[in-house]
Amino acid sequence: MQLHVSTGDGVPIYLQIANQVKYLVASGRLAPGDEIPPIRVLAHQLLVNPNTVARAYLELERDGLVHKRHGSGTYISGAGSPLARKERVKILSERVDALLAEARHLHVEPPELLRLIQERSQSIQPKEDK
Amino acid sequence: MTTSANIHAVEITGLSRKFGSKLALNQLSLQVRRGRVFGLVGANGAGKTTLIQHLLGRLKAQSGSVRVFGFDPVAEPVAVLGRTGYLSEHRDLPGWMRVDELLRYTKAFYPQWDPAYAEELRRQFGLDPRAKIKTLSRGENAKAGLLIALAYRPELLLLDEPSSGLDPVVRRDILEAIIRTVADEGRTVFFSSHLLEEVERVADDLAMMFNGQVVLAGTVDEVKENHHRLVLRFDSPQLSAPKVQGVLSLTGSGQEWTAICNGQREQAVAAAARAGGRVVAESSPSLDEIFVAWAGAESA
Numbered sequence: 001m002q003l004h005v006s007t008g009d010g011v012p013i014y015l016q017i018a019n020q021v022k023y024l025v026a027s028g029r030l031a032p033g034d035e036i037p038p039i040r041v042l043a044h045q046l047l048v049n050p051n052t053v054a055r056a057y058l059e060l061e062r063d064g065l066v067h068k069r070h071g072s073g074t075y076i077s078g079a080g081s082p083l084a085r086k087e088r089v090k091i092l093s094e095r096v097d098a099l100l101a102e103a104r105h106l107h108v109e110p111p112e113l114l115r116l117i118q119e120r121s122q123s124i125q126p127k128e129d130k
Numbered sequence: 131m132t133t134s135a136n137i138h139a140v141e142i143t144g145l146s147r148k149f150g151s152k153l154a155l156n157q158l159s160l161q162v163r164r165g166r167v168f169g170l171v172g173a174n175g176a177g178k179t180t181l182i183q184h185l186l187g188r189l190k191a192q193s194g195s196v197r198v199f200g201f202d203p204v205a206e207p208v209a210v211l212g213r214t215g216y217l218s219e220h221r222d223l224p225g226w227m228r229v230d231e232l233l234r235y236t237k238a239f240y241p242q243w244d245p246a247y248a249e250e251l252r253r254q255f256g257l258d259p260r261a262k263i264k265t266l267s268r269g270e271n272a273k274a275g276l277l278i279a280l281a282y283r284p285e286l287l288l289l290d291e292p293s294s295g296l297d298p299v300v301r302r303d304i305l306e307a308i309i310r311t312v313a314d315e316g317r318t319v320f321f322s323s324h325l326l327e328e329v330e331r332v333a334d335d336l337a338m339m340f341n342g343q344v345v346l347a348g349t350v351d352e353v354k355e356n357h358h359r360l361v362l363r364f365d366s367p368q369l370s371a372p373k374v375q376g377v378l379s380l381t382g383s384g385q386e387w388t389a390i391c392n393g394q395r396e397q398a399v400a401a402a403a404r405a406g407g408r409v410v411a412e413s414s415p416s417l418d419e420i421f422v423a424w425a426g427a428e429s430a
Binding site: 007008009010011012013014025027039040043044047049050051055 | 166167185302305306309310312313325327331332333334350351354355359413414415416417418419
């Protein structure tokens with residue numbers, strides 16, 4: 001599991017970790033049942049405080065994305081994230097706004113952008129279905 | 131030991147210190163919880179090193195009190211220094227000693243010295259046991275200092291500007307040592323730094339110091355979440371920063387200005403509206419921006 005933490009922006013590190021794990025799951029690079037590294041190992045790898053990693057894992061657990069097995073490690077859950085729909089829409093809306101602004105700046109009209117989204121979606125789909 | 135000493139590794143209450151007529155520490159209070167990594171940040175001359183000297187008992191409190199694990203460092207130096215590993219900014223190691231001699235020498239002072247751990251660190255840091263201290267590079271010197279601060283597994287690791295003037299590889303070794311110290315044994319780390327990036331990475335808690343006082347303290351996440359960056363737009367170009375009450379800083383030009391505020395978001399938005407500005411974007415500032423905003427507010 002390769003994650004990258006950046007301290008330049010305002011996003012807290014625990015959220016960066018949680019978001020990247022969510023991304024890895026959504027893109028199929030982490031599959032249900034996969035084990036994610038122990039807190040100490042990831043803290044050492046990313047050079048961040050272990051409590052920060054623990055908080056990220058707790059957040060992921062609350063969101064139902066991972067679960068702990070007693071006396072064992074932390075694993076990606078099968079059901080996927082049961083985040084409230086409102087929450088999901090809110091997260092995505094922010095991304096879409098940024099994307100639209102950038103597209104406008106690059107003179108890409110929304111229909112062309114939609115086509116691009118569909119294209120990209122197809123290119124990451126097969127991995128998820130396997 | 132008081133109950134508080136069970137919770138706090140360090141407890142400073144109302145500490146003041148004058149050098150001549152200059153007030154270096156001004157009624158300063160702070161607590162460091164056990165098992166946490168605490169980052170002390172402040173501009174040069176804010177009083178960080180003076181504060182650390184008090185923790186080591188090298189300076190006596192002129193007023194207020196200093197407790198480390200419940201002990202007064204001046205009255206009970208053995209109790210405090212025996213539990214504390216210290217790496218100074220100046221790395222004042224005896225230059226004529228060899229690395230192996232330095233280890234033997236330091237070992238004599240600490241019954242709990244762990245030779246296997248010392249050897250492991252020496253190899254990890256790539257220090258030649260037969261090298262004279264004075265021939266070591268700046269980075270190797272820092273590693274040697276860190277080694278002798280770590281090898282008796284102190285309950286409190288005290289680092290004064292540990293990364294100052296070091297290359298990224300050595301800085302990484304130091305950050306790893308901090309993380310390992312808390313992760314593997316649940317001990318306490320207190321470090322001062324002006325590198326906010328490091329503080330954000332490894333600290334649980336932080337305090338910002340300006341002019342001998344702590345102006346802001348909390349967990350790193352709290353501090354980040356409590357501050358807001360508001361981009362304000364005014365109907366007409368502003369020649370100088372508009373007066374907006376309750377914001378720490380306001381920078382920009384023309385019609386758009388960026389405000390940093392602490393908590394009090396609604397009040398800041400209302401104050402901006404009174405000054406003729408409306409919020410057009412909002413985001414979270416980085417620790418660097420928060421620090422710069424406070425530095426400006428404190429020197430104003």
